[in-house]
Amino acid sequence: MTQPMNQPRLEVEDLHVRFDTDEGSVLAVNGVSFALQAGEVLALVGESGCGKSMTAMAILGLLPPTATPSGSVRLEGRDISGLSQRELRAIRGREISMIFQEPMTSLNPVFTVGHQIGEVLRRHEGLGRKEARARAIELLDLVRIPSARTRVDEYPHQMSGGMRQRVMIAMAVACNPKVLLADEPTTALDVTIQAQILDIMRDLRQELGTSIVMITHDLGVVADIADRVVVMYAGHVAETGTVDAVFANPQHPYTLGLLGSVPRPDLVLADVQERLAEIPGVVPTLRQPPTECVFAPRCPRADESCLTRMPELTETAPGQRAACVHPGPAEAEQKEAVRV
Amino acid sequence: MTSISATATVAPARRGSRLRRRFARRPTAVIGLFGVCVVVVVALLAPWLAPYAPDASDYNAILQPPGSPGHLLGTDDIGRDLLSRLVVGTRASLTAGVLATMLAVVVAVPLGMIAGYYRGWIDPIVSRVTDVVLSFPFLILAVGLAAILGPSLINAAIALAVSQVPMFVRIARGEVLSLRETEYVQAAVVNGAPTRVILFRHMLPNILNPLIVQATVAIPAAIIGAAVLSFLGLGVQPPTPAWGTMLSDAQQYVSQAPWFATFPGLAIALTTLSFNLFGDGLRDVLDVRMRS
């Protein structure tokens, strides 16, 4: 923090989220840390239920009332994790904004898209009704919505899913935020529309210098847009590093499983569910802090040493870390088999 | 130890006990169930519970206040024991409520199911007919029917049943409409199961929850409706005691004998409250979303 030049835009440190339900506590996020530089795209990857969405909601302070977060979230060095809702509201939509998976339901059906975009500007930048509308048209242009001047007065139901997601993006970048959290922004869309949305986001990052946290289970999206990747499993970080390093040389068996039989992920925008099916079992729901590796029940490399403690993230190569007792590339599998 | 719990499908036997536990966790629902049980027991045992014959009048003890000797809740304008009349009056109220709802279910559910299953020409006809029935407010309908059929408990129940038919039709129709597309129904159709079997063996058990919840709404509504009709003289005819008629008798003595009007009203209110609390709990437990 003494060197503002290297200071990350967003720093998440040892983030935990616990839910207290009728059936006891659930540990949704367990010690997640990452840092995001200016203009960088970081991908949070994992199966559904691994805690990646909860991480985003915790950053914004938008967790449901049953959730208890801990750890710190720093925005350009300023700790925002302890702020009041009132203070957080001044940050949401202005400094950190978010787009969601379901473009069909994430826009309010009873207001025009212009109103919903203008609302952010009126709230955070004190614009009047007319100025907000004019800005909204510019923003619709920015996200490449044709004939923005007329579409600004349309209601969400008059637009396609892809159009609505562009509106969501326009809304999110309206105040030129420092960080954009994108929670599965392309999952609900057709493949061709997905590519367009990713293009728009890439351009925004270029033009506006926005840092993006891309939450996805789609490795194609990661390869397409992200600089670095954080692989999550059961609320823990399994592996992290640059996209190139992790894809070329995955160390954690879970990452390996995710990548599956895809040798050249940069060419593939395929359905990840199929590949995940190759790892037997499901993501566990943690109720107590783990005393063994959380991935052990599904892991081909698991042995007694994995059952003694939850491994911590350790550097396997410069800039690449994995939380595994037996890290190593794919060939490790064969070696294991020979050794046992 | 890492505790790992996967969401497993719950076996039917366990589902029953889990529902019971969820129900028991709601104090108001348990109170409601208790109240409903009390009302049913009182109605069944009325002749043995009532200290006097409900129509035995004692002209030496007219409009006695509650707590007077021999009359726990006092007496009415011709010296009849209020407690006895209340206890026996439970029967008329409960009969009207349950009978009306049962009649409505028997008519409406098959109608709604057939309309939802076959669609075609029958669906719009059923919808239109329910619209027409709805366009006559219940009391207007009941008054008209009483004028045509003559006032009695049974006719009041028929009028109440007619006014409840549209709601049950809508629920049954809507549920069947959505069930029609499910795989197991499609499978039964492909396997050549007769329509009768599909509707009543495959579908009916799956639409029971919303119907049961609607019944818990319909019964107290019918109890109030029956009381209104007997209050107006269009329901149970004297000398059979009914809470509504007691209230209309009491209306003219409000200033002299306020308790006379208080107890029958309280009986209606507590009975319907019990059913409503019970129904509300049941709806939460069965997780039924009410459609309007």
Add this chain to the structure above:
Amino acid sequence: MKWYIARRAGASLLTLFIATIVVFVGVRALPGDPAIALSAENPSPQVIAAIRHEYALDKPLPVQYVVWLGKALHGNLGTSPKTGLPVAQSLAERLPITLELTILAMVIAIAIGLPIGILAAVRRGSLADYVASTTAIAGLSVPHFWLGILFILAFAVNLQWLPASGFVPLTDPGANLAHMIMPAAVLGIGMAAVVMRQMRSAMLESLGADYIRTARAKGMSEGVVVGMHALRNSLITVVTVLGLQLGVLISGAVITEQIFIIPGIGKLTIDSVFSRDYPTLQGVVLITATGYILANLVTDICYSLLNPRIRVSGGAA
């Protein structure tokens, strides 16, 4: 939008048409000779013959219906054998009174039910929610007419704040309100419970919607989130429910007018049943059915105005 309203209006007209058949058949189903039913007690043979001719009772039923409907459409609903007045005239005199009562009741119901319903939803699971929800169930369980009697006992007999019963025309607004406020409150309280419960569940549904999460993520204040985003959507549902509740309100008006001796349509209904004044009864049933169907049409139109999915594209409801 235009198509939507036209379609709804068409459906309402059809319903109304069938309703007139029901009323017509209802009168024919009365025990005994309809000519006698439509006349005063112990009518002379000439009177019966005149009625028979007027309503074409010697012709087949469909012809009778057409004759009857033709008269009704011209505002001729027959003459009351009890008062000798045209039925249409007494309906016209009494309708405004019932309208005033129901509108007042509706205002009371909305004024109480809406804010409490919103509060209960926003503070879901709190003590306030619990108290409000339980009170609402209690409000639903208390029969109108008993509440009316209790109100008379409390406010007229004991406290002597308000007149126990009767009606003063609107020409004297103060006295009119003094007479109307108690019956309207009785009618409105039960309705308020319904409004509260519907509002609460509609708000809970809206507040759980994805677009609420979006609004929060935009940094909108809770006031805007609840008061604009959630409320606007919830009202669409609640308006429909209010329309359906009108039937309940009319039924409630019948009994309330009976208790507070207000000379509205409801009292006319009951009086005509007991005096076997069938032309009046027929007129009352016809007018309430018409009123209810019209009110539902208005509700549908309000719904479409509130809901851009229908207003803008004219799509299906």
